[in-house]
Amino acid sequence: MASDPNDGAPRIDGMHGATAQFAGIGPESVESLRSVSRRVPTGSPADGLILAIAQRRDREAFAALFEHFAPRVKGYLIRLGVPAAQAEELAQxxxxxxxxxAELFDPARxxxxxxxxxIxxxxxxxxGRRDRTAAAFEPDLSDAPDPPETPEATALTRQRExxxxxxxxxxxxxxxKVLRLSFFQDCPHSEIAETLGLPLGTVKSRIRLALARLRAELEGEA
Amino acid sequence: MTPRHHPSQDLIASCAAGTLRPGAALVVRAHIARCPTCRAEAGFFESLGGALLETETPAPMSAGALDRALAAIDRPAPAPPAPARVRSGRPALPHGLDGVTMGKRRWIAPGVTVTPVTTRHNSRELVYLLRIGAGMVLPRHTHAGCEFTCVLEGSFSDSAGRYDPGDFIATDESIEHSPVVARDGPCVCLAATDSPLVMRDLVGRIFQPLAGI
Incomplete structure (x- = not known):
């Protein structure tokens, strides 16, 4: 049903270093990204772009952010089975x-x-809502300030990321690949096994192992 | 006091991924709002969602998409809808749940009322607030379908333990229990079920003893 644009090798190549994450966009955009991130020192270039929008409605920053994230959001939605035209509209x-x-974005969290x-x-x-356009802009759970956390908890949030x-x-x-199928598509493990042509046991152990590795890293044991 | 009864890791993961049915997600979020442990767990899965989005294979946008977006950001944002009217006497919903619409409170039995909750998503689930008076005992019953409950106010106990505000309970056909509400005040729970039979079931289980069965 859902097309899987990730058939072949999942992209994990762009994970090392902030600039490499933006390998998908042109050199000019990368340059503007760099300059923005120099102006707004923070965790990642994309964080800086959102802050630039929040602070001075920076359209260049928006363009760079759009070029990077819109196609990924579209890809994610298509993976969930959203038809391409609607995925494009939702990504917009x-x-x-x-x-x-943008003002609600808090890079510490x-x-x-x-x-x-x-989002x-x-x-x-x-x-599915009739008033979907309004829904796109009304405050929702992800905007609501979290209940106050201790400074330690906030620091941990960022570290966790x-x-x-x-x-x-x-x-x-x-x-x-298995993690993506299991997380985004909420595929039952048996379905993932069928899709990938793998034994069920292999799928289960891969998911278990992948989550265990993530957790180990999170607890600083890896 | 932090909750002692938690949703499973799978439930938290599917809630964070956005794949859980909306009513069930509402109940899980009611718990998460009161539980630092599960909030961190949900945060972990959202970070995973972010990292997976970052490495998602890009699906090229159509020509002119950026120009259309640049035009869209120049237009004023649509006015947000008016906030839902707050009915007097409605129990305070936990943080993050204020977007839901409450229906008319229905009297089920002495000391027991049910208020339907409408989530803003299309869903065939039944979501409701159940309010049971202090010291009441519900007759022994089982649950049609899969039901999730989060205590919002007060507390109740059954043979498996005591449930206080924030505690999360998952029940299905295999669970049979007879909850007893604490004597010091009424108990308000938020519940979601995937079974359309639940209301009849609920009325049945309350009226059972009254009808002398």
Whole structure:
């Protein structure tokens, strides 16, 4: 049913180093990205782009962010079985929502990609609503300030982001593929086994192993 | 006090991924709002979602997509919808659940009311607030389909333990219990079920003793 644009090798190549993450966009955009991230020192270039939008409605920053994330959001939605035309529209809405909600972005709590993932996820859930356009811009759960956390908890949040990223980069392509199917598509393990032509036991152990590695990295044991 | 009864890791993962049915997700979020442990767990899965999005294979946008987006950001944002009217006497919903619409409270039995909750998503689930008076005992019953419950106010106990605000309970046909509400106040729970039979089931289980069966 859902086409799998990730057949072949899942992309884990772009995980090392901030610039490499943006390998999908042109040199000019990368350059503007670099300059933005120099101006706004923070965790990742994409974080800086959102902050630039929040602080001075920076259209160049928006363009760079769009070029990088819109095709990924579209790919993610197509993976979930959303028809390509609607996936394109939702990806547009998601990035426009990023522009409108940029002031609510707090890089201490979430990285740009996690924040955009939440926006895209919620938009997809809202796609059945009649007032979908309004839904794209009204405050939702992901905007609500979290209940106050201790400074330690906030620091841990940011560390967790980095570590999940690092750990994911170290998984084998096969592990990432299985994880992606199980997480995004909520495929029953038996279905994943069928799709990939693998024994059920192999799929189960891959998912278990992948999650265990992520957790080990998270607890600083890896 | 932090909750002692938690959703499974799978439930938290599918809630974070956005693949859980909306009513069930509402109940899981009611728990997460009160539980630092599960909040961190959900945060982990959202970080994973972000990292997987980052490494997602890009699907090229059509020509002119960026120009259309640049035009869209120049237009004023649509006005947000008016906030849902708050009915008097409605129990306070936990953080993050204020987007739901509450229906009319229905009297089920002395001391027992049910308020249907409408999530903003299309779903065939039944989501409701169940309010049971202090000290009441529900007759022994089982559950049609898969039902998730989160205690919002007060507390109740059954043979498996005591459930306080924030505690999460998953039940299905295999669980048979007879909950007892604590004497010091009414108990309000948020529940979601995938079974359309639940209301009849619920009325049945409350009226059973009254009808003398």
């Amino acid at each position: 809405d998601a990035l426009v929502a990023v522009w409108r909600k 979430a990285s740009a990609s996690t924040w955009i993932f939440r 895209a996820r919620n938009l997809r859930l809202d796609a 980095e570590r999940v990223r690092r750990a994911l980069a170290e998984l084998t392509p096969d592990q990432v």
